[in-house]
Amino acid sequence: MNATTLNNKKSLELQRKAVKLIPGMTQLLSKRPDRYSRGVWPTYFKEAKGIEVVDLDDNRYLDFSIGGIGATVLGYADDDVNDAVISAINKGSASTLNCYEEVQLAEKLLELHPWADMARFARGGGEAMSIAVRIARVATGKDKIVFCGYHGWCDWYLAANLGKKGALDDQWIAGLNPNGVPKGLCGTAIPFYYNDIKSFEAAVNEAGDDLAAIVMEPIRNFYPNKEFIDAIHTMTKTKKVPLIIDEISAGFRICNGGAHLKLGFNPDIAVFSKALGNGFCCSAIIGKKQIMEYAQDAFITSTNWTERVGSVAALAMIDKFVKNDMSSHLVKIADMVWNCWDEAAKKYNLEIHIGGFKPMIHFSFNKNHACNIAYFTQEMLKKGFLAGSGFYSMFAHKEEHVQKYKLALDDVFKSLSIAISQNKVEELLEGAPAASGFQRIN
DSSP, X not given: OOOSSOOOHHHHHHHHHHHHHSTTSSSSGGGSGGGTOTTTSOXXXXXXXXXXXXXXTOOEEEEOSSGGGGTOSSOBTOHHHHHHHHHHHHHOSOOSSOOTHHHHHHHHHHHHOTTOOEEEEESSHHHHHHHHHHHHHHHHTXXXXXXXXXXXXXXXXXXXXXXXXXXXXXXXXXXXXOTTSOGGGTTSEEEOOTTOHXXXXXXXXXXXXXXXXXXXXXXXXXXXXXXXHHHHHHHHHHHTOOEEEEOTTTTTTXXXXXXXXXXXXOOSEEXXXXXXXXXXXXXXXXXXXHHHGGGGGSOOOOGGGGOHHHHHHHHHHHHHHHHTTHHHHHHXXXXXXXXXHHHHHHHTTOOEEEEEETTEEEEEESSSHHHHHHHHHHHHHHTTEEOOSEEEOOTTOOHHHHHHHHHHHHHHHHHHHXXXXXXXXXXXXXXXXXXXXXOOOO
């Protein structure tokens, strides 16, 4: 699509209806149109295949944004995963009995992670992290969690913002409101910062003798240094508490399994979701037997954790990921996109910062980011691309797709540079500037 104006009438009509019916408009913050440019971003899709997305107004886009929010690592509607899922549905996705595929999935995950002995399954990432934290608290008989990174919407995590307003601001997104979180949880979640040993030691000291677990993502924006990893491992041994690695975003990106395998972390529990089911709901908590067995001493159970589709999708995804050496492809594609951003920015004198780990990368404008990224998104939509400040590569991304993206990017960065020099970016916006932080949408 190459257009001078956007055809988004049906999308905008449904957005106006949705905001009246659904608090916050969508179920996921990252899929709200205001994260890109409200009034421009299409928000809803009716078809998605490979990296192509079709919106309600029949616009076709190549997705160079955050690929199903990181859930569709193979690409949309992958044939192999879909075939496995359709077969499972035709045989019955739920029964009074358990699906045998969950045992196969446990075996497969433990084969990829030889340090782990047992597995439990859920369907969402946030609930899986809550399960992991629950198990750790039962195992240690203690309450306080020290953590680094983003770990979901649940009470145990948001409790960090009860004791200190904005405690989570530098972990992922600013302004996360702990309303509805029991005030009695104040002081039970204590943040520290990645590669910052002093902040880590301070958090552990604050937890004192009530430390139940250390929770962290293996990687997000920076690679870990050895001294930081060593400090984490030393502390878990000294305090005799489990290390929980949250692989919900990082897992099945840079290697066959969790990123911790490549980065050098030695967890007691690791948690997976997102890429695990390639868009179908599945999450996994794997760990050492001496910790995982405590799940039997807690009430951790749900009917929908036993349905068949999630396990079958995960098995098909893992099989295809491993056979195709996908991690190298994902990294290569992200490296190409990174270079596209860097080269075009330098060519047109745009000051940007590029970060993240390949294959999950992002860029930001050093000045007036909200308006500049909204303009970028708006003009890339006209050229047939879903594009914002982030890019998560999928196996379905091919080099020829990147070349098309590069041509469109060059053209839009050029026009943005001119608009900036003329101080006209804001008046050229057809929608609102991109929102940052957490805020009400209506």
